[in-house]
Amino acid sequence: MAKLTPRQKNWLEGTGAHIGTASKNGVPTVIVVDKATMVDDSTVKFILSPKQIQLVVKNLNENPRASLGPGGIGSIRAAYQFKGKSFIIGNELFVEIEEIYSTKPGPEAGLRLDNLAYNDVLKFEASRWADDGPPR
Amino acid sequence: MKLPHEIVSLLKIKGINDTVVYLVTSSLNGNINLLPSPYTDVYLDEYILIPDLFAQKTKVNLNENRIGIISIVLPYSDKSITIEGPGNIIQWGHPQKFRFYDLTAGDILKQWGNWTEKENILDDENQTKPEVFAQRGVIVIKAEHINYN
Numbered sequence: 001m002a003k004l005t006p007r008q009k010n011w012l013e014g015t016g017a018h019i020g021t022a023s024k025n026g027v028p029t030v031i032v033v034d035k036a037t038m039v040d041d042s043t044v045k046f047i048l049s050p051k052q053i054q055l056v057v058k059n060l061n062e063n064p065r066a067s068l069g070p071g072g073i074g075s076i077r078a079a080y081q082f083k084g085k086s087f088i089i090g091n092e093l094f095v096e097i098e099e100i101y102s103t104k105p106g107p108e109a110g111l112r113l114d115n116l117a118y119n120d121v122l123k124f125e126a127s128r129w130a131d132d133g134p135p136r
Numbered sequence: 137m138k139l140p141h142e143i144v145s146l147l148k149i150k151g152i153n154d155t156v157v158y159l160v161t162s163s164l165n166g167n168i169n170l171l172p173s174p175y176t177d178v179y180l181d182e183y184i185l186i187p188d189l190f191a192q193k194t195k196v197n198l199n200e201n202r203i204g205i206i207s208i209v210l211p212y213s214d215k216s217i218t219i220e221g222p223g224n225i226i227q228w229g230h231p232q233k234f235r236f237y238d239l240t241a242g243d244i245l246k247q248w249g250n251w252t253e254k255e256n257i258l259d260d261e262n263q264t265k266p267e268v269f270a271q272r273g274v275i276v277i278k279a280e281h282i283n284y285n
Binding site for chain 1: 164169207285
């Protein structure tokens with residue numbers, strides 16, 4: 001699994017995420033959850049409403065892949081996309097993040113970050129953004 | 137379908153600190169992708185436009201599976217909306233008569249093909265926006281369903 005940096009964790013926990021899922025035939029669905037909790041360096045947990053569970057459970061039963069993008073005001077500075085396997089326990093959605101991409105518009109869009117050395121990702125972030133997460 | 141006025145206002149060209157808009161697409165075998173964009177506009181109250189700035193996975197997905205979902209958190213609210221419909225990318229190189237529903241490539245590229253003519257897109261510290269704005273075309277989503285969440 002991919003190890004998230006402190007900045008990546010802060011943005012996910014601070015703003016929640018847009019969570020995309022798709023059926024096995026490629027019909028997409030997206031929900032927005034405004035709170036997230038990091039379970040460890042690679043796993044993030046969201047608490048879903050009954051309606052949100054209804055929207056994603058069919059997709060996840062046939063295709064566990066999920067994609068996350070930080071949400072909320074100012075989150076365009078959190079130019080990350082997190083992809084991984086997901087599962088639901090009760091009203092909680094867990095995503096085990098396996099891939100991390102830059103989504104900054106321009107030539108860095110789609111750059112895979114989790115393949116870089118961890119310290120290089122930290123340098124990448126420090127050279128591009130002054131914050132370490134959303135405004136508190 | 138025509139988008140409600142408040143949604144059109146939300147998606148019209150906007151400032152740097154506004155809520156991020158995501159475009160969600162999927163390959164035919166369910167490989168999902170999210171594209172965030174600080175730039176959107178609306179045409180004919182029905183078509184949502186996003187500049188294509190190296191959105192390569194979005195392009196691959198839309199070329200094989202023409203479904204897009206726009207996801208937005210409403211400002212100053214905990215509510216979100218999704219707008220679903222067919223999607224395409226109108227690219228530089230398309231013939232002017234290339235058609236996507238009511239749109240032609242000529243019209244769209246003439247008006248939105250150089251987004252910098254519409255919007256001041258460069259921020260001083262380059263924390264959000266690209267230093268160089270190299271636009272390859274315009275992503276278009278035709279609104280057919282709105283869901284309020």
